[in-house]
Amino acid sequence: MCSIVTIANQKGGAGKTTVTMGVAGTLGLRGHKVLVVDADLQATASRWACAADEGQPFPVAVTGLAAAGAKLHREVRKFLNDYDYVLIDTPPAMESSAPQSALLVSDLVLVPVIPSPADLWSAQGILAIIEGARVVNESLRAFLVPNMVTHTVLGRESVEALAEFGLGVTETSLGHRTAYREAAIEGNTIQGLGKRAKSAISEIEALCDRVMAELE
Ligand SMILES: Nc1ncnc2c1ncn2[C@@H]1O[C@H](COP(=O)(O)OP(=O)(O)OP(=O)(O)O)[C@@H](O)[C@H]1O
Ligand SMILES: [Mg+2]
Numbered sequence: 001m002c003s004i005v006t007i008a009n010q011k012g013g014a015g016k017t018t019v020t021m022g023v024a025g026t027l028g029l030r031g032h033k034v035l036v037v038d039a040d041l042q043a044t045a046s047r048w049a050c051a052a053d054e055g056q057p058f059p060v061a062v063t064g065l066a067a068a069g070a071k072l073h074r075e076v077r078k079f080l081n082d083y084d085y086v087l088i089d090t091p092p093a094m095e096s097s098a099p100q101s102a103l104l105v106s107d108l109v110l111v112p113v114i115p116s117p118a119d120l121w122s123a124q125g126i127l128a129i130i131e132g133a134r135v136v137n138e139s140l141r142a143f144l145v146p147n148m149v150t151h152t153v154l155g156r157e158s159v160e161a162l163a164e165f166g167l168g169v170t171e172t173s174l175g176h177r178t179a180y181r182e183a184a185i186e187g188n189t190i191q192g193l194g195k196r197a198k199s200a201i202s203e204i205e206a207l208c209d210r211v212m213a214e215l216e
Contacts, residue, residue, distance in 0.1 A: 002080040003215045006088040006106040008099040010125035015112035015147035017044040018180050019207070020089035021058075023110075025189035026208035028059030032084040037076055039098040040091040041066040044184075051187025058187060066091070072101040093129055103133035106140060108214055111167065112147040112174075115158030120165065127166055141214060145207065146173035172206040175199060 007020045020036060028034045038045040043066065049058040061083075068075045072088070079086055088106070093099040103109055109130060113123045123144075130142050144167050146159050162169045174180070179200035183190050190197055190204045 002083050002086060004076065004086045004088065004106045005211065006090060006099065006102040006109045007112065008090045008093060008109055008126055009111050009113065009123060010093045011122045012092045014114055014119060015174065017048065017089050018184065019110055019112045019145055019147065020045055020087050021048050022190055022204040023208050023211055024060045024087045025058065025191065026204055027085050029189060029191055033082065034060035034085045034087065035079055035083045036060055036062040037086060037088040038062055038064045039066055039068070039072055039088055039102065042091065045089045048184050048187055051185065053187070056192060059189065070097040070101045072098050073105040076105055093126055100129055100133065103130065103140060104137055108211065109140065109142045110145050111142065112145045113162065114148045115146050115155065115162055120161065143168040143170055145170050148176040149173045150176055170207065170210050172203065172210050174203050
């Protein structure tokens with residue numbers, strides 16, 4: 001059975017593509033058959049995979065489906081027999097109906113969120129979309145993934161504030177680390193960066209464990 005995971009948020013820049021490619025790359029390295037559906041016109045996920053060295057290709061397939069819009073859920077169904085996991089990287093929900101469509105067929109939605117008041121407020125919009133999708137997709141699970149977390153008192157307090165948001169929060173957050181940017185530029189997995197990305201590697205492995213456990 002193929003599991004479908006959508007990565008969505010209301011606004012841009014919270015880390016959707018970073019989480020998508022991090023988790024997808026980890027699943028791929030673990031030997032699973034993984035497809036990333038790039039539903040964003042900006043094509044950041046597609047560019048990430050294209051930037052890879054010929055000698056070390058990104059270990060998952062990426063397909064661009066930004067043109068599908070509200071028909072995305074139908075297009076995604078066509079791939080389900082060929083993959084263990086399909087991860088859908090979406091554009092900001094305030095700009096597109098792709099997230100709404102993707103959630104109709106998803107098992108799980110990950111909402112990366114930067115723990116700051118402004119980002120928290122804007123994330124409210126995705127809550128409404130998730131509730132809407134649950135009217136038809138009752139078993140849709142969802143959790144917040146704190147991203148760009150800083151190890152300060154404010155950072156900790158902000159993560160605690162996420163718990164009041166109405167969705168589950170992963171205990172596996174991602175820190176603010178250059179490794180995530182470097183991986184995107186190099187077209188690499190986080191793991192492919194090696195020793196210099198030690199902390200990011202353990203974060204993304206833990207997040208992948210959490211995602212797999214949720215889907216069991
Ligand atoms: N944990 C992190 N540490 C450092 N930089 C990060 C982290 N997460 C994301 N970034 C960087 O922040 C920028 C935005 O991240 P990303 O592209 O993943 O967000 P997005 O939600 O997909 O944005 P968009 O809505 O534009 O698609 C990128 O340059 C990315 O490399
Ligand atoms: Mg993106």
